Amino acid sequence: MRRQFAIKQPVGPTLAAFQPVTTDEVQRLLSRMPAKSSPLDVLPCTLLKSCAVVFAPVITRLANLSFQSGKFLTCYKGAQVLPLLKKAGLDTASPANYRPISNLPTMSKILERLAQARFRPHLCNADNFSEYQSAYRTGHSTETALLEVLDGVYTSADDKQIFVLIGLDLSVAFDTVDHSLLIERLQSQFGVTDIALNWLHSYLCDRTQYVKIGQHQSDTTRLNVGVRKVRYLAHCCLLCTVV
Numbered sequence: 001m002r003r004q005f006a007i008k009q010p011v012g013p014t015l016a017a018f019q020p021v022t023t024d025e026v027q028r029l030l031s032r033m034p035a036k037s038s039p040l041d042v043l044p045c046t047l048l049k050s051c052a053v054v055f056a057p058v059i060t061r062l063a064n065l066s067f068q069s070g071k072f073l074t075c076y077k078g079a080q081v082l083p084l085l086k087k088a089g090l091d092t093a094s095p096a097n098y099r100p101i102s103n104l105p106t107m108s109k110i111l112e113r114l115a116q117a118r119f120r121p122h123l124c125n126a127d128n129f130s131e132y133q134s135a136y137r138t139g140h141s142t143e144t145a146l147l148e149v150l151d152g153v154y155t156s157a158d159d160k161q162i163f164v165l166i167g168l169d170l171s172v173a174f175d176t177v178d179h180s181l182l183i184e185r186l187q188s189q190f191g192v193t194d195i196a197l198n199w200l201h202s203y204l205c206d207r208t209q210y211v212k213i214g215q216h217q218s219d220t221t222r223l224n225v226g227v228r229k230v231r232y233l234a235h236c237c238l239l240c241t242v243v
Contacts, residue, residue, distance in 0.1 A: 012127050014191035018067040018118040018199065026056040026063070029113055038103045039080055039212075045106045059107070063114050070198030076108035078220070079209040102209065115199070119192075128189045178225050179204045 030052040037044040048055050066072060083098035090097040123129060124137065134145035149165065156163040183201050186192040192200065207223040 012125070012191065013122075014193050015119070015122040015196045016194040017196050018115060021060050021063040021067070021114055023056045023060045025114070025117075026059045026110075027052050029110065030056065030059075033106075033110075038105055040078070040103060040105045041107075043106075048106065059110060062107075063111055066111060067115070067118075067199060068195070070195040070202060072111065072199060072203040074206060076105050076111065077207050079104050079207070081209050081211045083211065083213065100211075112203075115203070119196075119200075122192070123190060126190045176225065 030049050033045065033049065035046045035049055037046070080103045082101045082103065083095075084101055085092065086097055086099050132148060134140040134142070134148065153163055153165070182204065183197070186200060187197055208220050209223060210220045211218040
């Protein structure tokens with residue numbers, strides 16, 4: 001029997017739409033991006049960076065159309081996965097010894113970063129966001145999490161109180177996030193609505209991937225769970241599921 005927990009209703013402003021993108025913002029983003037191209041790119045990333053003045057207005061127009069319509073283009077949702085051996089000398093016949101490297105089109109990553117810049121501030125300022133969240137945000141790492149736990153333990157000991165520590169380790173957490181549950185939490189607990197919610201739903205759904213090694217390529221499979229393949233918004237997505 002599934003236990004029902006009380007849903008904390010969002011308090012404060014909602015996020016109904018993403019703010020428009022500017023050409024200057026896209027130019028700054030292109031200048032900071034690493035010059036690494038994806039095998040799925042039509043144009044190399046180095047060309048986008050070197051001709052940022054030319055491409056920035058086009059990318060700005062594309063991003064604004066995407067945000068205004070609440071749709072993420074399907075052609076940017078496919079990932080090519082390259083398995084790389086984790087360490088030299090491991091058994092090459094064991095799939096567990098490989099690390100899957102997901103390659104997405106550069107344009108997909110640009111749109112993701114633009115969306116992240118608009119989504120993350122709302123998420124981190126939401127009333128339901130936990131102040132003790134110590135992962136996937138600047139200045140809050142595993143080190144600060146351990147310091148917080150130790151401080152609580154030492155304080156309890158000094159006050160002669162009993163303390164209990166319960167740990168839960170979710171293996172490959174990026175691969176366990178259910179998309180429908182994530183969308184539900186964004187709406188019910190973090191006040192994401194209307195076009196912004198439609199865009200995030202479009203961004204997550206109908207994701208596909210295939211594995212390619214040399215000249216060999218697997219069949220394309222559809223992804224219904226996991227946010228590993230969505231790169232830059234993955235951290236924001238996990239912030240909604242772990243708090």
